[in-house]
Amino acid sequence: EIVLTQSPVILSLSPGERATLSCRASQSVSNYLAWYQQKPGQAPRLLIYDTSNRATGIPSRFSGSGSGTDFTLTISSLEPEDFVVYYCQQRSKWPLTFGGGTKVEIK
Amino acid sequence: EVQLLESGGGLVQPGGSLRLSCAASGFIFSSYAMNWVRQAPGKGLEWVSVLYSDGSNTNYADSVKGRFTISRDVPKNTLSLQMSSLRPEDTGVYYCAKASTVAITIFESWGQGTLVTVSS
Numbered sequence: 001e002i003v004l005t006q007s008p009v010i011l012s013l014s015p016g017e018r019a020t021l022s023c024r025a026s027q028s029v030s031n032y033l034a035w036y037q038q039k040p041g042q043a044p045r046l047l048i049y050d051t052s053n054r055a056t057g058i059p060s061r062f063s064g065s066g067s068g069t070d071f072t073l074t075i076s077s078l079e080p081e082d083f084v085v086y087y088c089q090q091r092s093k094w095p096l097t098f099g100g101g102t103k104v105e106i107k
Numbered sequence: 108e109v110q111l112l113e114s115g116g117g118l119v120q121p122g123g124s125l126r127l128s129c130a131a132s133g134f135i136f137s138s139y140a141m142n143w144v145r146q147a148p149g150k151g152l153e154w155v156s157v158l159y160s161d162g163s164n165t166n167y168a169d170s171v172k173g174r175f176t177i178s179r180d181v182p183k184n185t186l187s188l189q190m191s192s193l194r195p196e197d198t199g200v201y202y203c204a205k206a207s208t209v210a211i212t213i214f215e216s217w218g219q220g221t222l223v224t225v226s227s
Binding site for chain 2: 036042043044045046049050053095097099101
């Protein structure tokens, strides 16, 4: 199975700063990489699919990049509601797998 | 608006069975693949199963293969997950997730989840 490693596990930043989250795959997933956001006590929400495509209704401050094994989710300027957990997910091969998550916390 | 509402969770003993349901509305249920994804307490996400839009093709995580069965009732717009031979490691919140029109493996919309606890 493809293992996704997210880093850092915890990212401490201030509102207005730029956040850069990493997701590394144990083998190439081409561009089949998605990002989800999960707020406490809520279901995940799709942010980005196939590396760089924003899902419906997602603000433009969220962007994705990468290919092969290395991917990045960038939040250009952190809003208060962005300080939550983010997961990457690959759909290149079965079984579908998720990364362990990155928590973005207020510094 | 897409709405997904899971039910059926609860406390069950190891080796027991449970059936989860997901009531869907706001879209043409029969036209989309549907997935189950779970999350152990305080842990990350784990994909469990998918039912293709044809209603017959399925796929499962190795951890549940042979124990869980995904199905749907189109007239009732309901997705189900029959779980048997439950283990403590099956404990967690179970989410149903509607697939994207782009691919069955993109989780476009999620329900709020139902908690399953496997414990004696």
